[in-house]
Amino acid sequence: MSHRITLPRIGTAQAWRDAARGLLGAGVPPADIAWGDEDAPAGLFDAAPAPPASGAITVPRSFLSLAQSVVWHSDPARFALLYRVLWRSQDAPHLMTDRADADLAALRRMEKNVHRCQHKMKAFVRFRDLGSASDARRSFVAWFEPTHHTVEPTAPFFARRFGDMDWRILTPDVSASFIGGELTFHEGQEKPPLPEDASEELWTTYFRNIFNPARLKVKAMQSEMPKKYWKNMPEAAAIPELIASAPARVRAMNEAAPTLPPLRAGKVEKQLAAFGSRWSGSRDELSAQISACTRCPLYCMATQAVPGEGPSQAALMIVGEQPGDQEDLQGRPFVGPAGQLFDRLAGEVDFARTTAFVTNAVKHFKFKPQGRRRLHQRPNTSEIDQCKWWLDAERATVQPKVILAMGATAATALTGDGRGIGTRRGRVSTLEDGTALILTYHPSYMLRLRDTDQRAQAEEAFRQDLALAHRLSRSISTERPVEEDGAPMRRAH
Amino acid sequence: MKSQTLQNKLAILSDAAKYDASCASSGSTKRDSRDGKGLGSNNGAGICHAYAPDGRCISLLKILMTNFCIYDCAYCVNRVSSNIERARFTVDEVVKLTIEFYRRNYIEGLFLSSGIIRSPDVTMSDMVQIARKLRGEENFRGYIHLKTIPDAAPELIAEAGRLADRLSINVELPTDTSVTQYAPEKDPGQIRRAMAYVKTRKVESSDKSHTGKRPPKFAPAGQSTQVIVGADASNDATILGQSTRLYSSYGLKRVYYSAFSPIPDSTKALPLVRPPLQREHRLYQADWLLRFYGFELDEITGVTADGNLELDYDPKLAWALAHQGLFPVDVNKASRELLLRVPGFGVKTVNRILTTRRHRTLRYEDLTRMGVPMKKARTFVTAGGWSPGGLIDSANLRAQFAPPPEQLTLL
Numbered sequence: 001m002s003h004r005i006t007l008p009r010i011g012t013a014q015a016w017r018d019a020a021r022g023l024l025g026a027g028v029p030p031a032d033i034a035w036g037d038e039d040a041p042a043g044l045f046d047a048a049p050a051p052p053a054s055g056a057i058t059v060p061r062s063f064l065s066l067a068q069s070v071v072w073h074s075d076p077a078r079f080a081l082l083y084r085v086l087w088r089s090q091d092a093p094h095l096m097t098d099r100a101d102a103d104l105a106a107l108r109r110m111e112k113n114v115h116r117c118q119h120k121m122k123a124f125v126r127f128r129d130l131g132s133a134s135d136a137r138r139s140f141v142a143w144f145e146p147t148h149h150t151v152e153p154t155a156p157f158f159a160r161r162f163g164d165m166d167w168r169i170l171t172p173d174v175s176a177s178f179i180g181g182e183l184t185f186h187e188g189q190e191k192p193p194l195p196e197d198a199s200e201e202l203w204t205t206y207f208r209n210i211f212n213p214a215r216l217k218v219k220a221m222q223s224e225m226p227k228k229y230w231k232n233m234p235e236a237a238a239i240p241e242l243i244a245s246a247p248a249r250v251r252a253m254n255e256a257a258p259t260l261p262p263l264r265a266g267k268v269e270k271q272l273a274a275f276g277s278r279w280s281g282s283r284d285e286l287s288a289q290i291s292a293c294t295r296c297p298l299y300c301m302a303t304q305a306v307p308g309e310g311p312s313q314a315a316l317m318i319v320g321e322q323p324g325d326q327e328d329l330q331g332r333p334f335v336g337p338a339g340q341l342f343d344r345l346a347g348e349v350d351f352a353r354t355t356a357f358v359t360n361a362v363k364h365f366k367f368k369p370q371g372r373r374r375l376h377q378r379p380n381t382s383e384i385d386q387c388k389w390w391l392d393a394e395r396a397t398v399q400p401k402v403i404l405a406m407g408a409t410a411a412t413a414l415t416g417d418g419r420g421i422g423t424r425r426g427r428v429s430t431l432e433d434g435t436a437l438i439l440t441y442h443p444s445y446m447l448r449l450r451d452t453d454q455r456a457q458a459e460e461a462f463r464q465d466l467a468l469a470h471r472l473s474r475s476i477s478t479e480r481p482v483e484e485d486g487a488p489m490r491r492a493h
Numbered sequence: 494m495k496s497q498t499l500q501n502k503l504a505i506l507s508d509a510a511k512y513d514a515s516c517a518s519s520g521s522t523k524r525d526s527r528d529g530k531g532l533g534s535n536n537g538a539g540i541c542h543a544y545a546p547d548g549r550c551i552s553l554l555k556i557l558m559t560n561f562c563i564y565d566c567a568y569c570v571n572r573v574s575s576n577i578e579r580a581r582f583t584v585d586e587v588v589k590l591t592i593e594f595y596r597r598n599y600i601e602g603l604f605l606s607s608g609i610i611r612s613p614d615v616t617m618s619d620m621v622q623i624a625r626k627l628r629g630e631e632n633f634r635g636y637i638h639l640k641t642i643p644d645a646a647p648e649l650i651a652e653a654g655r656l657a658d659r660l661s662i663n664v665e666l667p668t669d670t671s672v673t674q675y676a677p678e679k680d681p682g683q684i685r686r687a688m689a690y691v692k693t694r695k696v697e698s699s700d701k702s703h704t705g706k707r708p709p710k711f712a713p714a715g716q717s718t719q720v721i722v723g724a725d726a727s728n729d730a731t732i733l734g735q736s737t738r739l740y741s742s743y744g745l746k747r748v749y750y751s752a753f754s755p756i757p758d759s760t761k762a763l764p765l766v767r768p769p770l771q772r773e774h775r776l777y778q779a780d781w782l783l784r785f786y787g788f789e790l791d792e793i794t795g796v797t798a799d800g801n802l803e804l805d806y807d808p809k810l811a812w813a814l815a816h817q818g819l820f821p822v823d824v825n826k827a828s829r830e831l832l833l834r835v836p837g838f839g840v841k842t843v844n845r846i847l848t849t850r851r852h853r854t855l856r857y858e859d860l861t862r863m864g865v866p867m868k869k870a871r872t873f874v875t876a877g878g879w880s881p882g883g884l885i886d887s888a889n890l891r892a893q894f895a896p897p898p899e900q901l902t903l904l
Contacts, residue, residue, distance in 0.1 A: 099849040100859035123542050127597045140596065158598075161534040163526030164632070165596060181529050199593050205500050206594075209507040210555060211545040214754040214768050220548025224541065235543055243546050253755040254765050261574030268563045268573050291682070300669050301738055303689040304682060328742070329689040369741035371784070 004034045007079065010152065010174055010185045013071045020083055024057055030087050035079035060089055062096045066111055072149045073110040081106060117148045122157055124229045125169060128197040137180070139166040143191050143232055151176050152185055159183050200234040207235035213246035214253070286393055290363055296386040298364035298379075303328045308359025308394050316356040316473035317400035319391065321409040321442055325374050328365035333358050338443040345443070345459060349467040356473075357398045361413035362387045376444075379409055388413050395435070402473040403435055404466065407442025415439075426465050428472065436472055440465035497580055503590065505580040509560040509571050510606055512756070513663075514719055514749040516541075516552045518601035518636040521658040521714035531632030533595060533602070535658070539636075540601055553604040553638060554594055558582055558620055562608030566665070566676035567763040568724045570756040571608045577758055581610075587623050588631065595635055602636030602658075603627070609642060617645035617653070624656035636714075643680075643687040650687065651711075654694055659714040659746070662687050667720055667727035667735050675724065675763065688743040691716050695744070715746035722776060723769040724753040730790070730800035733779055737790055740783075750776040775802040782808055785840055786833045805896050810836040813873060814891055820873040821881050824855050837870030869894075 003023065007015045023033060067082050085103050089095045098104060127140035140162075144151075151169060155176035158167065168177040173188045221239075230236035290307040293299060306323040309332060326336035334342055334353070346353055362383055367374035379387075391413055395403075405411050408418030414437060415429075425439045441458055449455040497505075519539035526532055541550035559581035560571040570577060582590075591603045605623060607616050620639055627633040639657040641650055654660055662684055666672045669681040691712065698711035718739060720732060736748040754768035779802055782788040786809070794800050796811045803811045813820065813836050822831050824846055832843045845863050849855060856877035861867050872884045872893075884890070 094852065097848050098852045099845045099863045100853065100855065102862065105862045119540070123540050125598050129597070138596070142598070157534075157536075160525035160527045160536075162532065162596070162598075163529045163534075164532050197597070199597055202500060202503060202590070203594060203597070203599050205503050206507050206554065206556075207543060207545065207551065209504045210511050210551060212511050212547045212549075212754060215547040215549070215752075215770060217548030217770075218546055221544040221546050224548075224550070225544040233543065239546055246546070250755060253757055253759070256758065258761045259576050259758055262576055265565070265573045269565070299682070303685040303742060329693050331686065331689070367741070369737040372741060372744055374741045 002032050002034065003028060004036065005079070006036045009037070009149070009187075012149065013068055013153070016071050016079060016082070017067070020086060021057055023083070024086060024090070030080065030084040033080070033083060035076075035083070037076055059086065060093070060096045063089055066096075066107055069111045069114045069153070070107055072114050072153055074148045075110060078110060081110075114148050114150060114153075117146055117150045118154045120229065121146055121150050121154045124225075124233055125158070126200075126233055127167060128194050129199065130195060137164065137166050141168045141170065141194060143194060144169055144171050145228075145232065146171055146173060147228075149173055155183055155185070204235045204238050208238050208242060211242055213242070213249040216243065216246045218243055286397055289393075290390050293363065293387075293390065295389065296364075296383045298362070298366050298383060301367070302364040304331050305363040306331055306333050306360065306365075307363060307390075308357055308398075309333055310354065310357035310359075310398075312357075312398060314355065314357035314398055315401045315476065316404065316469055317395065317398060317402070318353075318356050318358045318404045318469075319406065319410040319414065320358070320360045321407050321444070322360050322362035322379055323365045324376060324444075325365070325367070327360075333360055337447060341443040341447060345463055346466060349463050349470070351466055351470050357394070357400060359391065359394055361391055361410045363390055381412070384409060384413050395433075400435060400473070401476040402469050403431070403437050404469040405437060405439050407445060410442075411439050425461060426468070428468070436476070438465055438469045438472075499586060499590075502580040502582055502586070503556070505578055506557045506560055506582060507555065509557045509577075509608075510555045510604075512570065512751065512754070513555060513604070513606060513640075514549075514751045515638070515661065515717055515747070516550050516555060516604065517659075517714075517717070517747065518552045518638075519714070520746060521636060522710060524634050526632075526634050531634050532592065533633050533635035535601075535634065535636055542599055542601065552601045553636065554591055554600045554602070555604040556582070556587070556590075556606075558587065558605060558607035558616070558623070559610055560608050561610050563611075564609055564676065564678040566679065567760050568665075568675055568721055568753060568756075570758070572760070574760065575758045584619065584623050584626060588626050591627060591635075592631055592633065595633070600635075602633075602638070604638040604640075606640035607642070613642040613644035614646050614649060617642045617649040621649055621652050621656065624653065628656050638714075641687060641691070643684045647690060650690060651694060654691065654698075654711040655709050657712055659717065660691055660712045661717045661719070662691075663719045664735070664739070665719070665721060666725055667722075667732045668725070671725040671727065685742075688716065688718070688739070688745075692743045716743065717745055717747040717749060719749040719751050721753050722750050722773055723766060724763060728800040729772070729776060729779070729802045730794035732776060733783065733790055733794060736780060737783060748780060750780070771804045772802070775804060775808060779808045787830055788812070788834075806891075806894060807836070809834070810869070810894060814894070817885060817890065820885050821875045822873065824860065824874050824876045825850055835870055835873050837866045837868075837873075 005019050007019070063086060070078050070082055081103060085095070085107060088103070095101065095104070121144065125142045125144050127142045130139040130141055132138050151171055151174045155169065158169065159178050162178070166179045169175060170192065171188055172190070175186045175188060177184055177186065287307045291305045293305055299305065306327050320334065323333065324336040324338060327333055343353060362379040366377045366379050366383065368377055403414065405414050408421055411421060412418035414431065421439055421441060425441065427438070429437050431437050441462055446455055446458045446462065449458060517539055520537065521535050523536055525534035539552055541552050543551040545551060557571070560577070561579050561581060562571045563573055565572045565574050587605065594600045595602070605620055607620055610616050624637050624639060627637065637657040638659040638661065639653050641653060641660045641662045643662050664681070664684055665676055665679065672679055672681045695711045698708045701707055720735065722732065739745050739748055750773050752768040752770050752773040753766065755765040759765050779793050782793060783790060792812060793808050794802070796815050797803060802808050806814065813834065822835060824832070829843060829847060832838055832846060833840070842863065842865050846855065849859070849863065853859070854877045857867065857879035860876060871879065872881050872890070875881065
């Protein structure tokens with residue numbers, strides 16, 4: 001028993017799906033079916049109605065989406081090929097993931113052709129203005145010649161995009177129209193006369209001028225915008241002349257002698273000196289100097305230098321290692337994960353960070369790029385030495401009574417030796433200018449500890465050291481009260 | 494000054510904008526106008542609506558608001574010391590052009606850049622006004638890309654980020670020294686701080702508040718930048734080193750490489766050259782290898798002694814030729830990481846190989862059927878019924894992949 005199935009031009013996808021389900025349900029093998037387009041010549045057999053669906057049929061989801069595209073291909077063999085793969089998939093459930101199967105490869109090729117044709121339709125349809133259809137909606141029309149039957153599957157794209165206007169896309173195959181928010185399909189037609197549209201001249205002007213004659217690559221253009229589309233694109237008329245004149249235009253640019261700057265240039269230059277950038281607005285001289293530092297190569301890699309922050313006469317100065325990822329992006333010290341841990345531990349001993357001047361031994365972030373992240377790198381001795389100049393400047397400006405140095409880098413900067421923080425921490429020593437110094441762990445050291453006991457111990461030690469530094473700074477500086485809301489040395493922009 | 498027609502202005506201000514490479518319109522939030530109350534849609538993927546004879550995609554209306562500029566960057570056609578014709582669009586003209594072009598399906602949206610006039614803030618605030626009008630008055634839901642002026646006030650950049658899909662700030666040249674030399678008014682540190690600001694705002698906008706509310710989206714298609722190649726003496730290792738830092742520091746979506754190309758009325762400070770298009774192409778290839786193929790910077794730039802990529806061989810092939818000992822790899826057994834290193838294999842190909850080899854032992858013809866360019870790859874792989882035999886060990890392997898001799902052109 002043979003079946004001849006003829007599918008309509010509009011609504012092909014649903015019709016094929018219904019027919020295929022019926023045939024598959026009735027167990028009709030691929031060899032017994034002749035599939036045809038609406039306009040295919042009638043065969044030897046009369047069109048047999050598709051058998052009614054019987055029982056549940058399971059079809060891989062990926063096959064459905066493949067079929068949804070392939071039915072719009074112009075190859076008359078597509079329906080038969082689709083049905084054959086559908087038939088085979090019933091016994092081979094994993095068939096769809098086999099990229100090397102010959103039938104599937106052919107279907108994938110068709111799918112690709114249809115997708116490309118849809119994509120080019122989205123790109124190359126050119127509407128012309130018909131004026132206002134009503135008070136509210138403007139009206140447009142386009143003539144297009146698709147390679148495959150892509151109007152129906154692509155029209156919803158245009159409906160989503162041009163929701164507030166009426167439009168029609170006319171083609172020799174199927175035409176789509178979107179009037180008052182309703183999308184309908186009609187038979188294909190011959191090209192009608194289209195109204196002139198003044199915007200096409202503006203668009204062609206744009207096309208001519210965005211082209212760079214020094215980069216002529218005609219093949220690259222044609223592989224993406226094949227000539228068959230040109231006749232319905234207004235800008236394409238300019239292409240031959242643009243290609244022909246390009247070499248002469250480049251030669252002219254190369255041969256032209258440099259000219260003298262126009263008079264305006266001198267005036268502008270003078271004016272320019274008067275415009276300060278808002279981001280480089282008022283800052284303390286020191287902060288500005290730090291920001292402009294190029295003493296070591298780190299400045300080229302980092303976003304910005306991060307100077308210290310806090311009351312300008314603080315009794316306690318807290319020195320960390322260097323800005324991290326967040327500090328580098330925001331331009332403020334101690335705002336990243338280590339800074340947050342610091343704030344939590346400080347809160348537990350009733351210490352407010354705003355009463356101290358917080359800064360880093362090194363002012364620029366040192367890191368190694370890895371994909372979309374930046375891996376922290378410890379600054380080397382030379383970088384610490386170069387940056388010590390700024391730390392000393394901050395010490396001279398703030399004149400703290402007590403310095404709490406967190407971690408090896410800060411210890412190196414202040415004492416010349418960063419070893420053995422674990423045994424050296426918690427004791428008060430004196431720097432050469434008489435400032436008291438206390439060493440402690442860096443908060444990021446605690447963040448790295450995996451063992452909860454070790455971490456708890458380190459946190460306890462840190463709390464003690466911070467409390468000690470805080471107590472000491474208050475007792476030494478009783479004659480000079482800490483400014484709770486003292487003007488910070490520097491504010492981030 | 495004589496009055497200019499809209500067409501004159503468009504000619505001048507699109508000509509002035511063509512040296513910006515980016516025309517991407519992809520990767521933003523999904524939206525449409527099916528409700529009939531606005532115009533435009535975005536489904537995440539960009540569309541190239543036309544191609545110019547330079548092979549570049551035209552997706553956006555890429556124009557300058559004005560080409561008057563108070564800066565004097567040697568590589569730029571719009572620098573203050575150039576004698577080219579100047580023009581300036583009004584806010585309404587840009588809005589009208591964008592909407593009318595969009596309605597005719599010419600474009601995906603607007604890429605607006607500008608010369609610096611009067612001051613960075615004035616310039617940026619005019620650009621923001623255009624975006625505000627498009628979004629607010631015209632209910633425009635297409636794509637907007639705003640070039641950010643690095644020195645503009647943070648409030649303006651913040652509003653730009655709320656209105657636009659993408660923000661970009663050009664780093665212009667590969668090193669700070671070159672920027673100081675060729676773009677004396679630009680401050681590379683300021684450019685980095687502005688990129689850091691955009692990144693910080695973008696991260697903030699993706700954090701939910703304690704009530705679970707999302708703040709307004711900030712530049713959902715991310716930020717990008719452009720670097721000019723071939724204007725200064727930097728080698729490819731320097732350029733790619735800068736890119737890896739930019740990607741890791743500011744989460745950039747793209748770094749665009751733009752071959753320095755002749756401009757009208759050039760300056761004595763920067764002689765014109767034939768644009769190094771092949772070098773630009775190789776840099777993009779290397780950029781992809783770094784981001785999607787697991788290559789490290791030194792692996793790619795270490796192949797040659799001078800730190801420049803080879804022009805005759807793509808960077809992956811160049812790496813493979815320098816590491817012949819690792820090949821051939823067995824397509825039926827090799828790990829994903831190793832397959833990604835085979836010349837000719839792309840990410841898609843590797844994914845297909847990995848799923849298909851669960852079903853069968855892959856043979857040479859299976860690979861061709863899957864669309865793998867075997868002409869290049871076959872030397873470096875073994876498959877069922879295929880072994881490159883002596884090919885991989887042959888002493889003149891490099892010569893086999895050499896490009897055909899180029900015919901001299903009479904340019």
